[in-house]
Amino acid sequence: MAIAFVFRRLVASVPVMIGITAIAFVLIHLVPGDPARAMLFGSNASPEQVQALREHLGLTKPLWQQYVTFIGQLLHGDLGTSYVTSSPVAQELLSRTPSTLQLTGGAMLVAIITGVPLGLVAGIRPGSVLDHLSRAVSFIGVAVPYFFLALLLVLVFGIQLGWVPAIDDGSLLALIVPAISLGWGYAAILTRLIRGRVIEEYRSEYVKSARARGCSESRILLRHVFRNSSIPAVTMIGLQFGNILTGAAVTEVIFGRAGLGSFLATSITTKNIPVVQGAIVLIGLSYVVINLVVDLAVSAIDPRARVATASD
Amino acid sequence: MTTAPAAEVIRPPRPHRKGRWGRLVMTSVMVLLLLWFAVLLLWPGLLTGTDPVASSTEYLTAPGGAHPFGTDQLGRDVFSRVVFGAQPVLAASLGGVLLATLAGVTIGIIGGTAPRWLGGVVMRVVDVLLALPVLLVALILIATLGAGVGSIIFALGVAYTPGFARVVEASVRKLRAIEYMQAARLFGSSGLRTAVRHLLPNLATEVLVMASSAIGWAVLTATTLSFLGLGVQLPAPDWGSDLAAGATSLSTAWWLATFPGLAITVTILVANFAGDWVMALSDPRGRRFPTRLRPFRGGSDSLPSAVAVAPGEPAALASAPPTLSIPEESA
Numbered sequence: 001m002a003i004a005f006v007f008r009r010l011v012a013s014v015p016v017m018i019g020i021t022a023i024a025f026v027l028i029h030l031v032p033g034d035p036a037r038a039m040l041f042g043s044n045a046s047p048e049q050v051q052a053l054r055e056h057l058g059l060t061k062p063l064w065q066q067y068v069t070f071i072g073q074l075l076h077g078d079l080g081t082s083y084v085t086s087s088p089v090a091q092e093l094l095s096r097t098p099s100t101l102q103l104t105g106g107a108m109l110v111a112i113i114t115g116v117p118l119g120l121v122a123g124i125r126p127g128s129v130l131d132h133l134s135r136a137v138s139f140i141g142v143a144v145p146y147f148f149l150a151l152l153l154v155l156v157f158g159i160q161l162g163w164v165p166a167i168d169d170g171s172l173l174a175l176i177v178p179a180i181s182l183g184w185g186y187a188a189i190l191t192r193l194i195r196g197r198v199i200e201e202y203r204s205e206y207v208k209s210a211r212a213r214g215c216s217e218s219r220i221l222l223r224h225v226f227r228n229s230s231i232p233a234v235t236m237i238g239l240q241f242g243n244i245l246t247g248a249a250v251t252e253v254i255f256g257r258a259g260l261g262s263f264l265a266t267s268i269t270t271k272n273i274p275v276v277q278g279a280i281v282l283i284g285l286s287y288v289v290i291n292l293v294v295d296l297a298v299s300a301i302d303p304r305a306r307v308a309t310a311s312d
Numbered sequence: 313m314t315t316a317p318a319a320e321v322i323r324p325p326r327p328h329r330k331g332r333w334g335r336l337v338m339t340s341v342m343v344l345l346l347l348w349f350a351v352l353l354l355w356p357g358l359l360t361g362t363d364p365v366a367s368s369t370e371y372l373t374a375p376g377g378a379h380p381f382g383t384d385q386l387g388r389d390v391f392s393r394v395v396f397g398a399q400p401v402l403a404a405s406l407g408g409v410l411l412a413t414l415a416g417v418t419i420g421i422i423g424g425t426a427p428r429w430l431g432g433v434v435m436r437v438v439d440v441l442l443a444l445p446v447l448l449v450a451l452i453l454i455a456t457l458g459a460g461v462g463s464i465i466f467a468l469g470v471a472y473t474p475g476f477a478r479v480v481e482a483s484v485r486k487l488r489a490i491e492y493m494q495a496a497r498l499f500g501s502s503g504l505r506t507a508v509r510h511l512l513p514n515l516a517t518e519v520l521v522m523a524s525s526a527i528g529w530a531v532l533t534a535t536t537l538s539f540l541g542l543g544v545q546l547p548a549p550d551w552g553s554d555l556a557a558g559a560t561s562l563s564t565a566w567w568l569a570t571f572p573g574l575a576i577t578v579t580i581l582v583a584n585f586a587g588d589w590v591m592a593l594s595d596p597r598g599r600r601f602p603t604r605l606r607p608f609r610g611g612s613d614s615l616p617s618a619v620a621v622a623p624g625e626p627a628a629l630a631s632a633p634p635t636l637s638i639p640e641e642s643a
Contacts, residue, residue: 019440023452030456143581145532147539148573151559159563242445249447250536254559265540268455276455280448287443 009295013288020284024277025070029063079278084270089278093260097282100259103182103248106175108237110183115190116233120226122191123198134191141188146247150181150254168257178251186240193236197229231302238294242287342589345582352398353406362392364549372565382567384558386547394571397549400461401579404543405530408468413523415469416476417515421507423477424484435481441474446533451542459542467537468530479522480515487514517594524590528583535576551576 036053045053058066073080079089122134157177158166165174201207202225210220249261256262260279267275351358368387375382381390423435441449450467457463487493487510496506537543538552546553551572558568 015436016440016443019437020443023440023444027452027456139581139584140577142528142584144577145535145539145573145580147536148555148569148576151555151562151569151573155562155566242443243447246445246447246451250540253540264451268451269541271455276452280444280452283448284444287445291443 005299006296009292013292016288017285020288021071021074021281022067024280024284025067027273027277027280074281079281080274082275083272084267084275089274092263092275093278093282096258096260096263099257100245100248100252100261102175103178103251103257103259104241104244106179107183107186107244107248108241110179111186111190112237114183115187116194116230118187119191119194119233120198120221120229123195123202123229124221126195126199131195134195138188138191141184141191144184146181146185147250147254149184150178150251153177153181154255168255174255178255178257182244182247182251186237186244189240190233190236194229194233197232198225201225201228227301231298234294234297234301238291241290242283245283245286338589342586346586349398349402349579349582352395353402356396356399360389360392360395362389364388364392364396365547374565375567381571382565384565384568385561388547390567390571393549393554394551394575397551397554397572398575398579400538400544400548400550401531401534401552401576404461404464404468404534404538405527405583407465408472408534409523409526409530411465411469412472412476412526413519415473417480417512417519419473419477420480421484421511423481424488425503425507425511431481435477438474438477438481441470442478446471446529447536450533450537454537454542459545461544464534464537464543468533471533472526472530476519476522476526480519483515483518484511487511521587521591521594525584525587528580528587531576531580531583 036050036057036059054060058069061069077090079093081087082089082092085092118134118137122128122131125131154166154177157163164177165171168174168178207220207224210224215224246261248259249264251257252259252262253265260282264276264279266272267279365388368383368389370379370383370387371385373379373383375390379389379391381394383389384393419434419438423431423438425431426434449471450464453467453470454463457466493506493510496510501509534543535552535555538550539556541553541556543552544550546557555569555572555576558565558570558572562569
């Protein structure tokens with residue numbers, strides 16, 4: 001059962017991966033300008049040299065052949081060469097991945113450790129002072145743009161108080177402010193989500209029956225209500241992963257972190273297409289993988305999900 | 313990917329017990345706020361007489377006196393820049409959402425009513441686009457189109473379309489199972505006629521709620537893009553690019569970045585309030601304004617509950633509550 005479910009989910013993600021690679025592939029042909037010329041930019045290459053490079057890159061072949069080559073190279077972990085540094089894109093991307101993953105993970109951690117307790121507290125006692133507080137926090141959290149929050153936090157904690165470095169120095173301390181500013185908005189979403197679910201779950205029949213059986217309130221909360229409320233939260237984290245990842249891109253630019261995001265941003269402005277393609281594939285792939293993991297996690301928490309997907 | 317019950321994320325507020333006066337105050341405040349933003353979008357010159365790009369010799373003066381928000385390195389009035397900087401942000405986010413709404417409704421209706429194979433192909437493509445984060449889609453498009461407000465509108469439109477299409481398609485499938493839709497088909501109503509006469513009016517409320525809830529997100533994405541320097545180019549005023557420009561002198565002149573940042577925050581706040589307000593207006597259970605949304609009336613009323621699901625429809629749909637699912641950022 002479980003293996004069949006994993007297999008089904010894997011198969012379902014194949015078209016998505018093909019689509020993502022197709023988009024990444026098409027990009028090189030959408031961007032105005034000749035990639036061969038872009039690679040030789042500033043080197044005073046003759047038209048013959050440009051043509052030779054075009055042939056070398058396979059740009060003269062039919063489109064479908066180029067796509068097949070692209071996929072073949074992808075499967076070998078080859079993402080092409082950067083126009084700027086002429087080194088393999090895969091290597092350049094991978095060297096920047098840990099920094100981005102740290103920030104993404106840190107932001108998720110911030111979202112979970114503030115959003116889950118706040119949502120629970122608010123949901124257990126709706127209308128209480130804590131509920132109103134959580135509502136205010138989440139409303140502001142959704143409204144303040146993370147790049148603005150990042151600047152404010154840097155101003156206060158980095159420049160005025162000097163508690164954390166204002167510009168990334170690779171330390172864990174330097175990760176705190178970026179992670180908080182990026183994670184805050186998602187904490188807000190998570191708070192509202194969990195609050196709503198907890199209120200709903202407390203109204204359900206099984207809570208009444210658990211009370212009737214003499215279940216303690218803490219057991220009802222932890223074993224029943226929390227478990228059921230966490231399902232949409234887990235799903236939400238998976239769905240938001242891509243946004244946190246791209247949000248990390250912007251946050252990286254602000255803090256001067258040498259991550260995937262700032263690399264992608266500069267590559268877009270310099271039209272370094274192989275890097276952009278590689279980043280799309282990498283982000284798309286990680287999104288698919290994360291959602292696969294999330295689906296498996298949800299089906300582990302909630303057996304109903306397996307049945308629902310089976311009939312899909 | 314996973315179908316998220318995202319409806320829980322944005323919940324209509326419960327203002328019903330506030331009574332008549334509360335509602336009246338709420339409505340007046342919302343109308344005033346929306347008017348204010350309409351002025352910012354259409355006629356910013358009404359609010360300030362100062363030219364946002366005119367430099368003066370008063371460099372970097374702190375807020376106060378003639379310059380309520382201070383001046384920047386070139387002696388330009390920050391208040392005027394904030395007032396005029398609203399236009400590109402509002403145009404980009406409203407335009408993007410409008411584009412996504414039109415495209416999303418069209419694709420959603422095609423996906424929900426076209427022959428099975430065509431609908432399937434369309435929705436698979438939508439799924440692929442849904443797997444890409446909104447900001448990434450927007451970045452890719454701007455990389456190909458070049459910077460500018462037009463590019464941002466197009467990029468936002470494309471990026472939000474898949475989420476809208478998914479929501480619309482799901483409701484179209486539910487609507488198609490209702491008796492009067494089947495009756496229309498039995499009487500020989502053509503596909504296009506059915507779509508225009510029967511589907512669209514019933515989708516209107518949901519689409520309105522969906523679009524108004526997306527505006528806050530669109531403002532965030534639009535300002536993020538212009539913050540990265542992909543929108544309006546300096547010296548033209550824009551909240552995102554002004555915020556980025558002011559960020560470098562944060563410790564010496566805090567007002568440069570703070571006021572555009574506050575402007576973005578307030579706009580998203582108002583957009584979210586407005587989204588909740590529209591949702592509450594159209595919530596038939598609330599019965600707040602029974603006649604106010606007459607053109608759209610019946611929309612959410614006639615959205616079928618769990619019972620009206622066609623045989624062979626996925627169980628997930630059947631068990632889903634008849635609430636709206638609003639796409640999150642990624643959608």
